[in-house]
Amino acid sequence: MMLKNFKGFGSLAIHAGHIQDPMYAHLTPLYASSTYVYDEAEQGMRRFSGKEPGYIYSRWGNPTMSEAERKIAAMETYRIEKDGQPLEAMAILHASGMAAISSLFMSTLKSGDKILTHYSLYSGTEQYMKQLLEPLGLSAVIVDLRDLELAEKMLQEDPQIRLVYLETPANPTLQCVDLQALSTLAKQYGKITACDNTFATPYLQQPFKYGVDFVIHSTTKFLNGHGTAIGGVLVGTDMEFMQTTATRAHRLLGGNSNAFDAFLLVNGMKTLEVRMQRHCENAMQVANYLDSHGAISKVNYNGLSSHPDYAVSAKQMSHPGAMMSFELKDGFDAGVRFMNRLQLCTRTVSLGTCDTLLSHPASMSHSSVPREQRLEYGITDGLIRLSVGMENIEDILEDFQQALP
Ligand SMILES: *Cc1c(COP(=O)(O)O)cnc(C)c1O
Numbered sequence: 239m240m241l242k243n244f245k246g247f248g249s250l251a252i253h254a255g256h257i258q259d260p261m262y263a264h265l266t267p268l269y270a271s272s273t274y275v276y277d278e279a280e281q282g283m284r285r286f287s288g289k290e291p292g293y294i295y296s297r298w299g300n301p302t303m304s305e306a307e308r309k310i311a312a313m314e315t316y317r318i319e320k321d322g323q324p325l326e327a328m329a330i331l332h333a334s335g336m337a338a339i340s341s342l343f344m345s346t347l348k349s350g351d352k353i354l355t356h357y358s359l360y361s362g363t364e365q366y367m368k369q370l371l372e373p374l375g376l377s378a379v380i381v382d383l384r385d386l387e388l389a390e391k392m393l394q395e396d397p398q399i400r401l402v403y404l405e406t407p408a409n410p411t412l413q414c415v416d417l418q419a420l421s422t423l424a425k426q427y428g429k430i431t432a433c434d435n436t437f438a439t440p441y442l443q444q445p446f447k448y449g450v451d452f453v454i455h456s457t458t459k460f461l462n463g464h465g466t467a468i469g470g471v472l473v474g475t476d477m478e479f480m481q482t483t484a485t486r487a488h489r490l491l492g493g494n495s496n497a498f499d500a501f502l503l504v505n506g507m508k509t510l511e512v513r514m515q516r517h518c519e520n521a522m523q524v525a526n527y528l529d530s531h532g533a534i535s536k537v538n539y540n541g542l543s544s545h546p547d548y549a550v551s552a553k554q555m556s557h558p559g560a561m562m563s564f565e566l567k568d569g570f571d572a573g574v575r576f577m578n579r580l581q582l583c584t585r586t587v588s589l590g591t592c593d594t595l596l597s598h599p600a601s602m603s604h605s606s607v608p609r610e611q612r613l614e615y616g617i618t619d620g621l622i623r624l625s626v627g628m629e630n631i632e633d634i635l636e637d638f639q640q641a642l643p
Contacts, residue, residue, distance in 0.1 A: 247441060248511035250316055255308030255504075257301075266504065268497040269300045298489050302497040303331045306504045307471070310461070313440040313510070314473050318447050325446060328480035329473040330488045331500060335436065335456025336362050337493025338470030342432055342454055343401075345479075345487035349375040351400035354392055356383040356415055358408040358615065360434065360456075361603070378403075383415045384547065386423070393427040404450070405434035406443075407551065410563045410599060410623050411616045412540045414547035417448035417554050425449065436460070437589075441514045443555045446475055459590030460560075462506040463513050467499035513592070513628060517560035520634060521626040527635055528564050533572070533643045535620075536565040560627075561589060566620035572643065573598045573620040579641035582633055589625035594634055597623045 244250040259266055274293040276282040284290035293300055299307075307329040318325040332338040343366070347353070353367060355378055367378035379399065383389050393399060402424045406414045421431045432452035433445040439460045445453050455461055457469035472488070474480040488494070525539040540551035541558030551558050566572040577585055583594040587603055597603060599617045607617075627634070 244316075246511075247313070247316055250312055251309070251441075251510045252508045254312035255305045255310075257305070266302055266305045266501070268501045269296075269302045270497050271300070272296050274300075296497075297492060297494045299331075299494075300497060300500075302504070303495050303500040306457075306469075306495075306500045306507070307331050309504060309507055310440075310455070310457075310471050311473060313507075314435075314444055314446055314453055315475075316440065316444070318444060320475075325475060326477055327446065327473050327475045328477055328484075329471050330480070330484060331457075331495040331503075332470040332472065332488065333493045333495055333499075334468045335360075335434075335454065335458060335470035336366065337491070338454045338456075338472040339363055339366060339434075340491055340493060341472050341484060341487040342452055343371065343376075344491060345484045346401050346430060346432075346452075347371075347376050348400075350398060351376055352396060352398045353378045353401045353403050354383075354389070354396075354399045354429070355380055355403040356405075356408075356413075357381075358411060358413050359403075359405050360409065360436075363403075363405070363434070383420060384413070384550075386416065386419050389420060390423055393423060393429060399427075399429055402429050402431045403434075404431065404445075405436075406554075407437045407540050407547075407559060407561065409437075409561075410621060411538045412545065412547070412551075412558075412562060414540055414551045414554075416550050417443075417445050417450055421445075421449035421451075437561050438555055438559055439510060439514060441510055442518075442557050442559055448554060451476065457503050459588065460514065460517070461510065461590075462503050463509065463590060463592065464502070464506050465588065465591040466506070467502040469495055469499050469503050514557075514560075516628040517626055518557040520628065520631050521558070521560040521562065523631050524624070524626050524634060524638070525562055527638065528562075531642060533567055534564050535567045538563045538565075538616075561623075561625055563621055563623045565618055566622065566643075568620065568643070570600055570619035573622055574601055575643075576622065576641050577601075580637055581640070582629065582637040583627075591625070592628045594627035594629060594637075595625040599623055 285292045311327040311329040315325045424431045430451045436456045453473040529537045539562035
């Protein structure tokens with residue numbers, strides 16, 4: 239099933255992970271059942287001991303969730319080889335991206351360990367590190383990991399660092415870090431690496447190709463693609479670790495997904511390739527349009543040669559993606575005015591849906607962050623964040639044109 243040698247990523251996204259349903263349903267149904275039954279007590283014993291494969295309890299997994307897991311593992315390892323063999327990975331579906339991150343932290347860290355990470359992480363991840371991990375005796379060291387010499391110095395000097403946690407591209411400036419260089423350095427010093435691949439998706443970037451140990455996603459975004467369900471996934475290539483330690487963390491933390499969200503995710507992912515192609519094609523045109531507009535002082539898009547991480551992005555991504563941010567010359571009021579004038583595009587947070595989404599972080603997601611700190615993060619008063627959708631490009635540009643001063 240999964241071992242099939244697909245000629246293209248699009249076919250893989252459609253077919254990988256599917257198992258013929260015993261009732262011959264075309265699509266894997268929503269297995270809305272909390273538990274699974276045994277023909278005889280001995281069968282229950284065999285399942286619990288792992289001697290017989292089979293489902294036990296839906297917090298641990300069910301057939302709808304498994305299909306999503308197999309599909310994501312197949313996409314993240316597509317055409318990657320290790321020692322001449324196709325790379326193997328295991329994915330564990332979670333209730334949300336944050337739940338997947340929680341399983342990653344709880345399965346890889348112990349008290350006293352440190353995480354080496356960079357600026358501009360997803361705000362929930364940064365808050366998790368500061369507000370939940372610190373009281374447990376786990377701390378995050380946050381530096382600019384685009385500076386590889388500094389990264390090496392940190393790894394060399396601090397033996398307590400256990401995990402190097404990366405997110406690339408990252409909010410709101412689309413900062414990118416070098417996956418190959420950082421995972422090589424981390425290995426050299428005996429550390430493990432994880433990458434939040436939410437913005438890129440496996441269609442544009444496969445962190446395992448560069449030696450990263452774990453990939454996490456908020457499947458809520460481009461993987462689902464339609465804004466219909468919250469979800470997350472933890473993927474790893476150390477099968478032994480995934481089957482034991484990571485599985486245990488997932489089962490005991492209780493951040494399980496459910497049949498309905500998994501069903502929506504599976505069917506959303508089938509069109510990942512065509513969706514991303516359209517998202518990306520539109521994004522490039524939107525970036526060029528904004529870049530040449532007189533009311534805009536700056537466009538942060540890793541696909542523009544003026545972006546500081548243009549080269550790193552081009553090296554590790556097949557396309558820079560569909561996320562960007564831009565700054566209006568006239569600051570906060572101009573940002574609010576522009577947002578209010580939009581007619582086609584949608585005013586909301588989140589990203590990765592068919593429609594173009596815009597948010598004004600200074601007045602929305604980061605309105606409670608003190609201005610000084612917000613500016614330090616690169617979130618200026620007039621900054622607008624944009625997830626470019628799949629509408630016809632003429633309509634997106636027309637909406638921008640009428641909304642911009
Ligand atoms: C949304 C998001 C998360 C958190 O995922 P949830 O599904 O909302 O829990 C983590 N990382 C990135 C980059 C995100 O965009």
